[in-house]
Amino acid sequence: MMRRYFHVPGLDVPLEPAELAAGLSLADRALPEFEDPDAAELFAAAAEFGPLATATGRPVELFVPERYEPGYPYPLIVWLHGRGRSERELAQLMPRVSERNYLGLAFRGTLPGRSVSPRGFGWPASSGDDALFAEELYETVCRLRRAYHVHSERIHLAGFDDGATLALRLFLSRPEWFAGAIAFGGRFRGGPGALARYRDLSGKRVLIGTGARSAAAPVAEAVGTGRLLHSAGLEVTTRTYDAAHELSGEMLAHLNQWVMEGVCATV
Numbered sequence: 175m176m177r178r179y180f181h182v183p184g185l186d187v188p189l190e191p192a193e194l195a196a197g198l199s200l201a202d203r204a205l206p207e208f209e210d211p212d213a214a215e216l217f218a219a220a221a222e223f224g225p226l227a228t229a230t231g232r233p234v235e236l237f238v239p240e241r242y243e244p245g246y247p248y249p250l251i252v253w254l255h256g257r258g259r260s261e262r263e264l265a266q267l268m269p270r271v272s273e274r275n276y277l278g279l280a281f282r283g284t285l286p287g288r289s290v291s292p293r294g295f296g297w298p299a300s301s302g303d304d305a306l307f308a309e310e311l312y313e314t315v316c317r318l319r320r321a322y323h324v325h326s327e328r329i330h331l332a333g334f335d336d337g338a339t340l341a342l343r344l345f346l347s348r349p350e351w352f353a354g355a356i357a358f359g360g361r362f363r364g365g366p367g368a369l370a371r372y373r374d375l376s377g378k379r380v381l382i383g384t385g386a387r388s389a390a391a392p393v394a395e396a397v398g399t400g401r402l403l404h405s406a407g408l409e410v411t412t413r414t415y416d417a418a419h420e421l422s423g424e425m426l427a428h429l430n431q432w433v434m435e436g437v438c439a440t441v
Contacts, residue, residue, distance in 0.1 A: 228310040235261040237268040237278030247325035249437060253280040256335030258294035270426045277322055297340045308344055330433055332356035334421045354379035358425050359391040362399040369406045376407035381432045383425055385417035
């Protein structure tokens with residue numbers, strides 16, 4: 175079960191827009207009474223994490239397993255949504271990946287809905303925007319790690335559509351931050367300097383996938399991207415799924431399998 179703001183069994187504690195604007199967090203509220211000590215511990219961690227937004231006010235979504243174990247260092251999936259979607263899809267997406275294996279964090283795209291879709295958001299494609307967002311992401315993950323037990327060497331970037339493209343760009347530019355990247359239905363345009371950090375990328379893991387019937391992210395292009403990254407020393411898995419340009423259940427199941435294979439290999 176996933177709550178919109180913080181996952182605390184039996185309790186919804188959303189922060190109102192006015193509270194976020196005033197810089198309030200759950201820590202500013204009185205701690206409720208709990209019969210379940212695990213629920214109290216989750217609420218305390220949620221309060222420590224603070225408002226569900228970056229330092230610039232960008233909304234984020236957090237997924238915490240219902241049976242969260244504070245003593246276990248969790249892999250973290252940082253999810254970047256596709257065009258016309260938002261960070262809220264994490265609530266439906268993560269249980270389809272795994273209800274217990276990961277913490278999840280999703281960010282709202284930087285392009286407003288009116289530029290992309292009446293119902294969602296998108297991502298720009300400039301290096302300047304990437305650098306600004308990378309700093310937001312880093313600050314937010316650091317804040318999350320102060321509240322929840324995140325394994326620092328098992329943080330994975332993942333995304334779909336233009337979120338996948340951004341995930342791959344960020345991963346290639348900041349390989350020291352991430353264990354790997356998962357890109358479903360994205361397009362890698364490369365360019366000068368894209369693999370400039372090949373020494374730091376060597377041995378890092380990447381999963382590239384696309385639908386067999388996708389016109390937006392052709393199979394041949396995904397295969398070409400995989401070969402290019404492999405030539406730079408990355409450990410690349412390229413996979414085609416029985417799908418069009420969509421985020422399928424098969425993709426999400428494979429994401430879980432692929433990440434856990436990497437976890438088990440390092441135990």
